[in-house]
Amino acid sequence: xxxxxxxxxxxxxxxxxxxxxxxxxxxxxxxxxxxxxxxxxxxxxxxxxxxxxxxxxxxxxxxxxxxxxxxxxxxxxxxxxxxxxxxxxxxxxxxxxxxxxxxxxxxxxxxxxxxxxxxxxxxxxxxxxxxxxxxxxxxxxxxxxxxxxxxxxxxxxxxxxxxxxxxxxxxxxxxxxxxxxxxxxxxxxxxxxxxxxxxxxxxxxxxxxxxxxxxxxxxxxxxxxxxxxxxxxxxxxxxxxxxxxxxxxxxxxxxxxxxxxxxxxxxxxxxxxxxxxxxxxxxxxxxxxxxxxxxxxxxxxxxxxxxxxxxxxxxxxxxxxxxxxxxxxxxxxxxxxxxxxxxxx
Numbered sequence: 001x002x003x004x005x006x007x008x009x010x011x012x013x014x015x016x017x018x019x020x021x022x023x024x025x026x027x028x029x030x031x032x033x034x035x036x037x038x039x040x041x042x043x044x045x046x047x048x049x050x051x052x053x054x055x056x057x058x059x060x061x062x063x064x065x066x067x068x069x070x071x072x073x074x075x076x077x078x079x080x081x082x083x084x085x086x087x088x089x090x091x092x093x094x095x096x097x098x099x100x101x102x103x104x105x106x107x108x109x110x111x112x113x114x115x116x117x118x119x120x121x122x123x124x125x126x127x128x129x130x131x132x133x134x135x136x137x138x139x140x141x142x143x144x145x146x147x148x149x150x151x152x153x154x155x156x157x158x159x160x161x162x163x164x165x166x167x168x169x170x171x172x173x174x175x176x177x178x179x180x181x182x183x184x185x186x187x188x189x190x191x192x193x194x195x196x197x198x199x200x201x202x203x204x205x206x207x208x209x210x211x212x213x214x215x216x217x218x219x220x221x222x223x224x225x226x227x228x229x230x231x232x233x234x235x236x237x238x239x240x241x242x243x244x245x246x247x248x249x250x251x252x253x254x255x256x257x258x259x260x261x262x263x264x265x266x267x268x269x270x271x272x273x274x275x276x277x278x279x280x281x282x283x284x285x286x287x288x289x290x291x292x293x294x295x296x297x298x299x300x301x302x303x304x305x306x307x308x309x310x311x312x313x314x315x316x317x318x319x320x321x322x323x324x325x326x327x328x329x330x331x332x333x334x335x336x337x338x339x340x341x342x343x344x345x
Contacts, residue, residue: 046186089120108275127165131173153208175309
């Protein structure tokens with residue numbers, strides 16, 4: 001597969017322009033592009049500008065409100081609800097985490113659910129924002145059914161990712177962003193785009209049998225068997241049921257019915273360490289934990305022990321300096337003109 005390397009700001013500009021051409025208002029387009037490029041900088045390309053074409057298709061079909069009037073309602077001293085008005089989840093999530101951060105600064109904790117949303121991109125963006133404010137961030141979102149429950153042969157839950165961000169004093173924040181499936185569906189989509197096989201255990205066919213051809217994947221598998229399955233249920237409870245949204249098989253599909261609003265829910269929690277312990281001590285102890293983890297002797301054949309999120313942060317530093325590598329087909333789409341043609345999935 002051919003690729004091109006483009007400076008991050010240029011990629012952001014191209015993605016934003018494409019979204020604006022499709023009718024999205026400028027402020028929202030720039031935020032969506034920022035979240036997409038955040039993923040590409042971390043080499044999480046499955047959640048990067050690869051998704052732009054799908055978003056444009058859904059915008060043109062009417063499945064996303066291009067001028068959403070996002071609102072916030074405080075429901076208590078440390079709780080609130082964001083109504084996304086069927087806009088972009090990236091923007092809705094950003095509004096929600098900002099309110100949670102404000103409440104945590106004031107009262108120690110902030111918890112916000114989001115309703116009437118859509119796909120929000122990489123959760124690491126939101127928890128990193130909290131961590132950069134010396135706060136602990138937690139984020140969850142449900143997705144449409146694509147993962148078989150442990151012991152099942154047909155899908156019920158989505159990839160249902162969960163993310164944590166924890167600040168440190170001298171080290172970069174601890175960032176854990178993971179799907180409760182073995183991999184995010186975006187990685188299978190990326191493999192299809194790149195014409196590559198996938199590892200066994202990522203996905204199964206219509207009979208529930210493992211496959212390595214990404215084009216034959218019908219459903220994904222939960223990570224760790226019953227453990228990933230259990231966490232997927234928890235994520236749907238917090239981001240779906242608690243938000244007053246649908247769950248599991250009742251969630252509209254991302255790549256079907258592009259003219260339908262998805263009505264997704266998200267959950268964000270921000271914790272202020274200063275309300276529980278001395279902040280400086282907490283940050284120093286985080287540094288110590290992370291440093292000592294990296295000093296653990298590696299197993300045979302392993303370079304060294306990495307802290308969760310560290311590899312992505314190394315990619316981010318390199319890609320910020322040297323540019324983002326994206327598929328040539330994605331670049332050609334971003335630089336091409338939007339065609340007035342019928343929408344297909």
